[in-house]
Amino acid sequence: MVREDYRLGVLDDVPAWRETLNTDSALYGGSDVVTRDPVKPEEGHILLTLPPLATVWLTPG
Numbered sequence: 001m002v003r004e005d006y007r008l009g010v011l012d013d014v015p016a017w018r019e020t021l022n023t024d025s026a027l028y029g030g031s032d033v034v035t036r037d038p039v040k041p042e043e044g045h046i047l048l049t050l051p052p053l054a055t056v057w058l059t060p061g
Contacts, residue, residue, distance in 0.1 A: 001052050002033055002049060002050065002051060002052055003048075003049065003050040004049050005047045005048075005049070006047065006048045006049070006050045007045050007046075007047055008045060008046050008047075008048055009044055009045050010041050010044065010045060010046050011041075012041065012044050014041065014060040015040065015041075015060075016038035016039060016040045016041075016060070016061060017038060017039045017040075017041070017046055017058045017059070017060060017061070018038045018039075018058065018059055018060075018061045019034060019035045019036075019039075019056060019057070019058055020057050020058065020059045021055065021056070021057035022034045022035070022051065022054060022055070022056050022057070023054045023055045023056075024051030024052070024053075024054035024056075030051065030054060031051065031052075033049060033050075033051035033052075033054075034051070035048060035049065035056075038061065039058075
């Protein structure tokens, strides 16, 4: 099940977060539920779309 608008707390001093690894990517044979653009925090959190049964790795940037 894909999780839309999943709220994740993040540091306020980071201007944006970029997905650097997503095991649901088509590159790994997944369904390609990925976040291509950087995500900007709002009031100490970001909203993500999480793919089913996958690992998502975010880094500042």
